[in-house]
Each structure stands twice: as structure tokens, then as C-alpha cells.
């Protein structure tokens with residue numbers, strides 16, 4: 001063939017291909033934007049919904065405890081409870097969907113994560129899971145909660161496709177994506193998660209719709225499982241594919257980029273060596289439940305055990321109890337201002353009367369409060385400013401001498 005003509009033909013092919021790709025990307029972009037706005041709406045509703053449900057479920061269980069209930073009344077309450085629990089699951093699903101925003105990535109061991117989530121998804125059903133993980137899986141940088149959600153959703157679907165029971169096969173392994181891969185993935189190391197069932201399968205004309213939010217063929221389905229899964233996988237830079245043959249079964253594959261890398265030790269903390277583990281009990285006082293939960297999670301993940309209180313009187317009571325027991329507190333973290341209750345300043349004064357050696361950190365959202373600057377003269381050993389940078393909290397605790405290399409203490 002004439003060289004010039006050939007080159008021109010190739011140019012045209014390239015352009016057509018490029019335009020096709022651009023169109024695809026644009027469509028994908030729109031799809032993501034659509035999912036995102038639905039997510040925001042759904043998340044807002046789900047949040048309020050969850051609070052109402054807590055009230056409903058709490059009262060149903062109280063009613064069930066009532067003595068002398070007619071058997072049929074009890075049955076009705078149980079049914080109401082079951083329905084509420086389903087609603088709660090749906091609200092949870094919506095919340096994850098809406099939080100399917102940017103993944104908060106950490107280095108996690110994928111094998112145990114997949115195994116745990118898969119087993120959990122079929123608990124209490126006639127379906128079994130067989131999980132196969134390869135030894136060289138190692139750690140990957142993903143959002144732990146989101147990937148657990150992906151596994152949960154896919155295994156749950158697989159189980160629901162086999163109403164008479166059966167085995168869901170789950171495998172996860174490392175794989176290399178070659179240059180020029182058709183699935184528009186970057187070349188390099190990936191992990192591949194495959195979930196296979198021998199269930200009812202998916203009809204051909206449904207196959208294209210399964211990722212649509214609210215598409216469901218189930219009586220009590222939400223149609224959000226695969227939509228959520230899809231957005232999570234996308235946001236991890238991966239792809240998800242479904243193959244199915246009606247009456248034979250379904251295989252879902254998820255490919256996630258997973259460079260073979262040694263997790264940088266600085267990643268978890270910039271100030272204190274991440275190998276350090278906390279030991280002992282810590283008493284936390286904060287009037288905000290959300291803060292108590294947050295601090296508890298962080299401290300527990302570093303190895304401490306935590307008792308949380310909402311105000312000074314309660315904190316003093318717990319401190320005295322613990323002091324009289326075998327397990328006194330290694331330190332206390334006190335919020336400076338407690339609306340309508342005893343705050344940090346008065347609490348530390350009282351605690352020092354009880355135990356002159358008490359180790360205390362003061363915390364406040366008001367960094368400019370004079371007590372924060374003169375914390376030592378008030379009897380505190382350190383300060384942490386809210387909202388907490390957890391690295392700072394860690395450093396403050398390690399400065400108190402409460403963190404060690406694992407194995408070097410006790």
C-alpha cells in the first residue's frame with residue numbers, strides 16, 4: 001500500500017479511537033456526577049432516618065421486654081423489629097454510598113479483610129463461602145471500610161442468587177496488567193478479587209443495568225449494592241466487570257491498582273515512630289459524644305484502653321474507682337469547657353487532691369484560652385488543641401512516657 005495513504009488512514013483511525021475514548025470518558029464523568037449528587041441527597045436522608053430508627057428499635061425492644069404480653073402481640077413486635085432492622089441496613093447502605101467520596105487510604109492486609117467481610121456477608125444463611133487468598137498478597141493501600149463494603153455487597157448478592165444454598169467462591173490474588181490493556185487500566189501490579197456463584201444468573205437485558213442506582217429484581221432489594229460498589233471501585237482507580245449466564249451463575253471481578261511498595265513508615269505518623277504502642281488505661285472527658293468516639297478509636301488503635309466520660313463529676317468518680325482498683329489510669333485527657341458541667345480546670349484541681357501524681361492533658365477548641373498557654377501552672381502535663389491532629393495527640397501521650405516499642409514493656 002502507498003505509504004502516505006497508509007499514514008493518513010492510520011491518522012483517521014487514531015482520531016476516531018481518540019474521540020470514542022473522549023466520549024466514553026465524558027459519559028463516565030456524567031455518570032459519576034449523577035451518582036455523587038444522588039449520594040449527597042441519600043446520605044442526608046439516611047442520617048436522619050438512622051436517628052429515627054434508633055428510637056423505633058429501642059422502643060420495640062423495650063416493649064418486647066414487657067411481662068405478660070400476648071403471644072400474638074409479641075409476634076407483631078418481632079415483625080416490626082425485623083422490618084426496622086432491614087430499614088437500618090438500608091440506611092447503612094445509603095450512608096456508605098453517600099460517603100463513597102474520596103477513599104481514605106491506609107495500608108491494609110487484604111487477605112484477612114476479604115475473608116472477614118465475606119464470612120460476615122453470609123452469616124445466618126444457608127450459603128457458605130470458600131475464600132482463597134494467595135500468600136504474596138501483602139498489604140495494599142485502600143480504604144478499608146469501602147473495600148469491606150465491596151466484598152460484602154458482592155458476596156451478599158452471590159448468596160441471594162442461591163436461595164437454596166450453595167457455595168460462594170471468593171478469590172483474591174496479585175496480577176500484572178500489561179501495557180495496552182483493554183480495560184483502560186494503568187499497567188502494573190494489581191489485585192484481582194473474583195466472586196463466583198452458581199446461582200440464578202442475570203438476564204441479558206438486565207446485565208447493562210445492574211450498576212444503576214435503585215435497579216433491583218428483588219422484592220426487598222435496594223438496588224444500591226452494585227451502584228455503591230461501582231463508585232467505590234472507580235474511586236480506587238479500578239474496574240469491575242460482571243459475567244453471567246442465566247441458570248448457571250455469575251462471576252464478578254474487581255481489579256484494583258496495588259503497586260508493590262513498602263508502606264512508608266512516615267505515613268501513619270510524622271512525629272512519633274509508628275512502631276510505638278501505647279499501654280495502660282486512659283480516661284477521656286469530653287461533652288461531645290462524637291469527639292469521645294473519635295478519641296476512643298484513635299487511642300485504642302494505638303494500644304490504650306479507654307474510659308470516656310461526659311463531665312467532671314463523672315470523670316472524678318471513674319478516677320477514684322480506678323485508683324482503688326488494680327487498674328488505675330495512666331493518664332487523663334480533659335476538655336477545658338463543659339457546658340453546664342464541671343470543666344477541665346476544676347476537674348484537674350480535684351484530681352490533684354486525690355492523686356498529686358495524676359498525669360493530665362488539657363484539650364480545648366479555644367487555643368487562645370489563657371489556661372492553654374499556662375497549662376503547667378494549672379497542673380496539666382501537656383495540651384492538645386481541638387480539632388485534634390491525631391499525630392499531636394500521639395506525641396503528647398508519648399511525651400508522657402506512655403508509649404513503647406512493642407515488647408519492651410511488661
Ligand code: ADP
Nearest residue numbers: 157158161201210216217221222223225226250
Ligand atoms: P439488590 O441486591 O438490592 O437488588 P444490587 O445493586 O446489589 O441491588 O444488585 C442489583 C441487581 O443485580 C440485583 O437485583 C440482581 O438482579 C442483579 N444481581 C447482582 N448480583 C447478582 C448475582 N450474583 N446473581 C444474580 N443476579 C445478580
Ligand code: MG
Nearest residue numbers: 153157225226
Ligand atoms: Mg445487593
